[in-house]
Amino acid sequence: MPTHETEAEASALVARWIEAFNTHDVDAIVDLYAESAELYDSGMKRPRQGRTDIEQWFTTRFRAMPSLRYTPTGQLFEQEQAVVFWIAQGQTPRLLRQPWLSRAFQVDGVSHFIIHDGRIQKQRGYYDHLAIVERVLPPLKWLPSRL
Numbered sequence: 181m182p183t184h185e186t187e188a189e190a191s192a193l194v195a196r197w198i199e200a201f202n203t204h205d206v207d208a209i210v211d212l213y214a215e216s217a218e219l220y221d222s223g224m225k226r227p228r229q230g231r232t233d234i235e236q237w238f239t240t241r242f243r244a245m246p247s248l249r250y251t252p253t254g255q256l257f258e259q260e261q262a263v264v265f266w267i268a269q270g271q272t273p274r275l276l277r278q279p280w281l282s283r284a285f286q287v288d289g290v291s292h293f294i295i296h297d298g299r300i301q302k303q304r305g306y307y308d309h310l311a312i313v314e315r316v317l318p319p320l321k322w323l324p325s326r327l
Contacts, residue, residue, distance in 0.1 A: 186260065191257060206242065214297070218303070248270035250268055253288075262292075269286040
């Protein structure tokens with residue numbers, strides 16, 4: 181059974197993560213992860229391992245999407261786990277470096293954090309990555325879907 185202190189600490193950690201994410205403070209985000217942490221979301225080709233890899237991921241993501249923000253819509257805490265439901269919004273990356281090819285997007289998602297010793301050990305993020313890709317390349321939404 182989790183203690184209120186554990187839930188309060190997890191809640192505070194998640195709040196710091198969201199604040200750092202929304203201000204694109206890569207140093208503050210990376211400081212919340214354990215040295216050997218793993219980060220993965222459905223928009224990645226592979227998980228990011230360790231703080232250096234995680235730092236490179238966020239630096240690249242924020243550079244490509246400078247308006248990206250998360251708005252939490254719900255949170256669950258149990259022992260050393262936190263689940264955050266959110267809406268991400270911003271502008272897609274510029275296709276072929278052309279500003280006029282950037283599109284506004286909004287997508288629902290969820291992040292699952294495993295926290296130990298006050299640091300994020302593992303994080304998984306899930307959202308409809310295809311919905312964002314379709315904003316960058318609108319003709320994709322007219323392709324037939326597989327049943």
